[in-house]
Amino acid sequence: MPLDGYFIYHLQKEFETNLKGVRIKKIRQTSKDTFVFTYYKQGEKHLVFELNPNKSHVRISQTLPYGEVTSNLLNALKRHLENAEITNITQYQMDRVLIFNFQKFDQIFGYAHYTVIYETMGRTTNLIILENNIVIEAYYKQFSADKRSILNKSEFIFFPSDKKVFSETDLTELRTIDDPKYFMNTYMGFALDTAKFFVETKLNPLTLPIEPTLILGEKRQFFSFNPNTGQESKTYPTLSALLEAFYTFETPKYMDLEKLIDKEIKRLDLKLNNLFGDLEQNRTFEASKQLADDIYTHATDLQAKVSHFKEIPLDPQKTLNEHAQSLYQKYQKAKKSILPIESQITQTKAYKTYYQDIKDQLSILSSNDLDDIKKELSEVGLIKLKINPKKKPAKPTLLLVKGEDFEIYIGKTSEQNNYLTNTFAQPNDYWFHVQQGPGAHVVLRGAFHEQSLRLSAMLAAYHSPQRKSSSIPVDYTKVRNLKKIKGLPGYNVTYTNQKTIYIDIDETKILSL
Known part of the structure; x- marks a missing residue:
């Protein structure tokens, strides 16, 4: 299901609990449509804004995608919001809009106040920074003579809607409604599957317990509650963990x-x-x-x-x-x-x-990884992609997991693996890969001890087709012991002086990273 206003209604509460009062230490743009706000609260965490309309969402994550691009919006966000404090997070009515309020102290001018608007509307997802309700910069700009415009130095207005915001007083009407489409078209924020659930059960949407649930049927869906469909499902500790699982690890877009x-x-x-x-x-x-x-x-x-x-x-x-x-x-x-x-x-x-x-x-690749696969398949002639020859290719995006004294980098496609192992990695870094099978290349940089060894091996096993197995053999050796195999499609290596560790995957630990 798409990210509807009802899901965001609960996501706002999760953000209010976890983000209010935190200070943004660094802002990155890791891909064309991914912005990451890094902060510290019981360790380093990240507020990730995904603006690609095929996977638009915002989540809290402990995993930082590796990648670096720049844009006017990134420059504006860094200039105004690095070292700023999040003072409030609200939802606009029950629409697919989140409002993040910031304040930043200046030694000369005192406190400055900024607002970041995240909105996902159909095929358009936007991230907009405002000061005194005036647009400073936006991801997606548009001009219209008779509709809403988003332009620098223009006044910001929300999308107009003639739908009602559901409240306790509407429960009586809900119990008389039999048509989910009527409910969806009358009240703001309810996608059809969500509307169908409440029309059939007559439960109160405002008091239904949160139970982040992923439906694992042929049509994968996610809900902030458990719809009890009878299909195989999986629950997550937070809505952010659910979104990360659906969009990053378990996307069916392949x-x-x-x-x-x-x-x-x-x-x-x-x-x-x-x-x-x-x-x-x-x-x-x-x-x-x-x-x-x-x-x-x-x-x-x-x-x-x-x-x-x-x-x-x-x-x-x-x-x-x-x-x-x-x-x-x-x-x-x-x-x-x-x-x-x-x-x-x-x-x-x-x-x-x-x-x-x-x-x-x-089936275990993210949407960003699938974009790399498409590029790779175009290079071997299986598909055709429109490539702008004037545009400088971006560095492949790697997953990054940080420990106290080590960093783990993960490449999941041939392009990522080639960059990670052949260009990025240093000779004394440790390299991990599942034994005798396809899988991610994993590079450990920093302290080599029991914790970093086991976590690196677990990540190599998790990002492979063997992730459902037990006691998975993972080879590891220093990067200097690798040798690229020429003449084969994709990126392949041989290696020497390896050792093998047998690892079981703790999925709860992986998803909490």
């Missing part, structure tokens, strides 16, 4: 890519079948050489024209010498064909393994 890759794997299987047939056919020409040798060894008259030799039919219009020379030519041609065919078989097998590895990992 289905189209999976179908495309399945189709390519079938094509490669057919190609392999044909190549093995060609190889077998060419290998039978060894008999041609043997027959030619027999003709020269046993024939008394090489100029004779016969219809059979050793019960093998021959063209009676040709001499035995002509037959032998023709057979040698067939043998030489077949012999020259075998090496290219074997080379094609090796290459085709490598591509099949490459696509199978990608397919195995699709």
Whole structure:
């Protein structure tokens, strides 16, 4: 389900409890549409704003995506809000809008007050910074002669709506409503699935207990409450953890890519079948050489024209010498064909393994990771992407997990792994990867001890298709012991001097990072 106003109604309360009074230490833009406000409250935490309309949401996280881009909005946010204190978080009516109020002290001018508006409306998600209700900067700007405009130095106004805000006095009407669409269109903030639940159960939306729930059926959905659908589901300790699980780890957006890759794997299987047939056919020409040798060894008259030799039919219009020379030519041609065919078989097998590895990992990749996969597949010619040749490619985005005296970097696609292991990592960093299977490359930088070792291994196991297994073998060695394998699609390495740790995944611990 989309992020509706009812979900945000509860998310605001979670934010009010956890964010009021915190001071923003650093603001980053880790991708084109991801902004991160870092603060400290029982350790380093991050307020993450995702503005991509396909996954628009805002959450509290302990995991910082690794990446760095810049924009006018980032510069404005840093200038006005770094070292500012969050004084209040509210929701506009029950709409899909959150309002963050800040204050910042200046030695000369005293306190300055700023407001950040997060709003997600259909295909448009926006992040806007205001001072005295005047727009300083915005992620998405628009001008309209007769509708709302968002422009620098313009006065900010909220989206108008003719819907009612649900209150206790509306419970009587709720108990008479049978049509979820009528309820959705009458009251602000209720998506159709949420409206259907309240129309059918007649429960009070304002007093229903919070139980962050992810529905794990064919259609994955998330709710701030437990809808008791009878399908497999999973609950989370906070709404932020639920959003992170849905949008970062358990997104189902990979289905189209999976179908495309399945189709390519079938094509490669057919190609392999044909190549093995060609190889077998060419290998039978060894008999041609043997027959030619027999003709020269046993024939008394090489100029004779016969219809059979050793019960093998021959063209009676040709001499035995002509037959032998023709057979040698067939043998030489077949012999020259075998090496290219074997080379094609090796290459085709490598591509099949490459696509199978990608397919195995699709379900555990985030939307950002899937964008990297699309770019990767465009480079091998499987899909076409519109790429602006003038635009400088951004650095791949890595996941970053911080400990007290160490940092763990995670790459989940070939592009990320190549950058992490081949460019970013230092020779004495430790490298982790699940044994004999596809998975993330994980690099540990800093202190190497029991805690950092086990957490790095657990993250390598979690970001692999083996995450549901137990006692997962994870190899680790220093980065200087890695060697890139050339000539294969994707990013592949060999390594030496490795040790192996067997690890069980504590998913609660992973999701709390």
